[in-house]
Amino acid sequence: MVDERNFRSTYYEKVGCRSVEEKKSLNILLKDRPLNRIKLKQFCLSFTVPTAERSLLWNLILGIMPVYTNSTKYVKDQREEAYEDVLRAVKIMRYVDEKTPRSRVFYVMWLLENKKLHSDVNIYQDSNFVNIVEVLLQTFESDYEVYWVAKEFYAFTVEIQNDFPKLKELTFNLLEKEDAELYSHLEKHDILQHIPLESWYANCFASTISEPALIRIWDKICGGSRKIVVFVFLVLLKTLKMNFMRCNDLKQFCDHMEKKTEDQDDLIVKQAIEVWQNNKNHNEFMVHHKNN
Template sequence: MAGDERNFRSSYYEKVGFRSVEEKKSLEILLKDKPLDKIKLKQFSLRFTVPGIYRSFIWKILLEIVPIHVTSHTFVMQQREHEYKDLHRALQVIGLINDDTPKPQMYLLMWLLETGKLRFDWHAQIESDAYHNFLCIAKTVLEMLDNDVEAYWISKGFIRCVSKFQDDVPRLTESIMSLLEKEDNELFRIWDKLASGSCKILVFVALVLLITLRRMLLKCTTAEKIIESLNNPMGDLVV
C-alpha cells in the first residue's frame, strides 16, 4: 500500500513539474547511509540532476576528495585546507602569484607545483594548450562554488576525470558525428555526469555546441576561423 502511494505521488509530482521534489527526497535518503554508498550516489548523479544545495558535497564524494565516512569529513577537509594554504603561500614567497592573480591561473600554478610539473618558464607553460582544460574547468567551478579550497580540489578532481577520457577521444568523435546526423540537441547537466565518471556526456556537449554555432561555422573559410568560433562561442552568439 505504501509503495502504491509513493508511486502515485511520484507520478503526480512529475506531471505537475515537481519531479525534483522526489529526487531531492531520494538523495536525502541515500545521504543517511553510513558509510555513504558511492555507487548509489554515482547512479543517482548519472540519472538525475543533483540539487544545488548538495552539489559540492556529492562532487567531493564522487571525486574522492573526502571519504565515504562522513565522520571523517571535517578532519579531511581541514587537511585539504592546510595543503591549499601551503601551496598558496609557497607561490607567494617565490613571487609567482599576488592578490591580482586570476584564481584559475593561481589554481593551475598550485596544481603544477603540487604535482612537481612547474617549470622555470611557467609563463609559457600555462599558456600552452596542454593546460587550457584546467583553466576552463577552474573558471567554471569558481562560478558555481564560493569556497576557494573546495573549488581548487574539485577542479583537480574534474581534470583527473578528463585526463582519463583522453584515450576515448576517437570513439567520442565518432559518436558526435553519428549524433549530428540525428540532430539530437538535448543538453544534460554536464558536471554532475562528469563527476560520476561518464565521459559520454562530452559527446552531447560537443554536439550542442556545433548545432548552436552551425550558422557561424558555415561562414568560416579557414580552420583558424573555426577554432576561433569554437573557443569563443558566446561572442559568436552575440554577433
C-alpha cells in the first residue's frame, strides 16, 4: 500500500498534477477570513510548500503577520519599525558596523532584545541563531523579514533542544532496529555517542545540509513536527552508509559529512520526508506554537 501511494505521488509530481492540486488547496485556505493557522500548519505537514508562497505561509504560521488580513499592512509597518529601532540601537552602541556580517548583526540584535548583550560578549562565537539566519538569508528577500522569521523559528529549535534526550533515544533505537550493522560498527569504534547530534538537531541541520534542500525540512518544523530531525539523520546515515562503514574514528566520520554534495542533500531530504510521512507515529512530538 505504501509503495503504491509513493508511486502514485511520484507520477503526479512528474506530470505536474500534484503541485496544481496542492496550490488549489492552499489558495482555498488563504481565502479564509480570518485565516486559520492550524489549517495552514497542517498544509505544511501534509504537502510541499510552494516556493512562491513560503514567505506568506511562514509569516502567518509563526505569528509575525496577523490572521486578520485587514491588519496586515499596519502590523508589517510595525515589524519593520521595530527592526529598524533595534538595528539603530546596536549600531549606536558600536557592537556592529558596516563590516559586520548580517548574520552577526542579527545575532547582536537578538541578544539585545533578550537582555543578553553585555560588554564582553563575543559576537563571533558559535551560535545556532547565526546558523539559522545564514540559511534564511538565502530564502527570504528582506532583512527585516529574515530577522523576524529567525527569532520565531529559533523558538522551535529551543523546543527541539529541550526534547533532545527523547529524540536521541528514539534515534538510536530506530538505527539499531533498522540497520544493526551500521549501528554496531559506529558503536564499536566509539563514534555514535560522540557524533554532534545535539548540535545538528538544535540548529535543524543548518550547518550540515545545504539550503535548497534543507528549507523543505524546515517547512515541516514550522508545521509543528520536531520528530522529522530524527528521520533526516537516519536517512543521512543510510545514504552515506558505505563511507561510514569505513570510518574508524569520529574525525573520519565528520570528514565524510563535509564531503557530501548538494545532490546528496536533496536525496536525503526527499527520502527523509517520505519516511517521516509513512511513519504512523509522526505526530508524537508535535509542537503547538502560536496557534491563536
